[in-house]
Amino acid sequence: MGHEPGSESTVVEVEFEISHPQYLLVELTETTGCTAELVQILPRSHGAYTVFHRVTGTTPESVLEVVEEYDEIDVRVVSSSDDEVIVEFQIGEDGEFFTTSLTDAGAIPTELSSRDGTVRIVAEIPSIHSASDVIAQFQEAYPPVEIVARRQKEYSVPLFHQQELYESVIDLLTPRQHEALLLAYMNGFYEWPRETTGEQLADEMDVTPPTFYEHLRSAERKLLSVIFTK
Template identity: 60%
Template sequence: MSQGAEVENAAVEVEFEVSDPRYPLVALSAETGCEAELLQLLPRSNGAYTVFQRISGTDPERVLEFTRSYDGFDARLVTSGDESAVVEFRISAEGGFFTICLTDAGAIPTQLASKDGVARIVAEIPATYSASDVISRFEEHYPSMEIIARRQKPTPVPLFQRKELQEAVTRLFTPRQREVLVLAYTNGYYDWPRENTGEELAAELGVTYATFSEHLRKAEQKLLSLIFATE
């Protein structure tokens, strides 16, 4: 199918690559030798974002040290294991990073990874937006980017609703509830068999298992009430 013959009510999925080391995600893997993989993207107030990345291939402290050289780009270590670590990046609206540029244009980043000095970004563009306009806007901010693939992706629910859901969840949760829920999700607590127990995750946070369970239960309750509540 040609790029011009796009199906009505179908999302467009676009895969980009950026190898310019002026950009933090590119420089991160080039300078530290790590591999970074997106786990979760959460909107915050004032147009900022929190991004959870799984980091492997280097000492997490090198990643934290790396972020200190960029304005509007803070990081903290969430968990650390033998093979990988989970790092929380806080990106300000003024930072001009990939995720902010794409979401401001109307796209939804679904994959964000960096390896060997190349950043790979996959984003879904809802049918309510012009894919060409979104791509042009991204290219304007990142002229060195390359489009690797562009494909139709029919979906029964408009993808912009996912962003609205994330924003609603962010407003509902306390910072600690969000931290506990994301920690559980990104560390296999909801997998079967579980990769990490509640006791292990509580130890990572430096809290008792009872405290961890209380925060997690309240976060889950708020999330379910958002989905199932009736007027």
């Protein structure tokens, strides 16, 4: 049966905290004094993920120095400025990462931030999953995690439908198209006046400006096709 207009879908929102130094984001913010914030999770094939974080208050070199201790995680600096660094983590199917573990358990991470050696995670669990089972699976993977809050929320559109739409859109893009679109969005390319140029973003991707614009236009065209193609 379809979702009736005007009806609501209930989800469980859970807030976690973890401060154990064995975990990357805990060590990163404790060691360097930076703050880290989740930007986006991109599912890949065979259980792998690409996770983008915004890091402020430290240098790209300091980030790379900490992350290189974690063999199961590959890292790349996507862009950097005086104020922030956008970092891409490649998580293999055997790698562990807070957000990917929650996703695999059936939750949808909506917020992740780390400051002063404490990671705060907020995730929403759609009603198609048992909240208790999802929480138990996450706590089994990360025993030191603490539950700070648990509450119910309601959406006029089922949350899992929103997630399915997001994943279907992302599946249309190649990795380079997604990277070009994300770089443009994160660096103010769509603001007015523009905060960065296509040439600067092409340099970040280590491609020529025409190649960057081709990736970006292809990504934009695919996104628009979802909206305007019937």
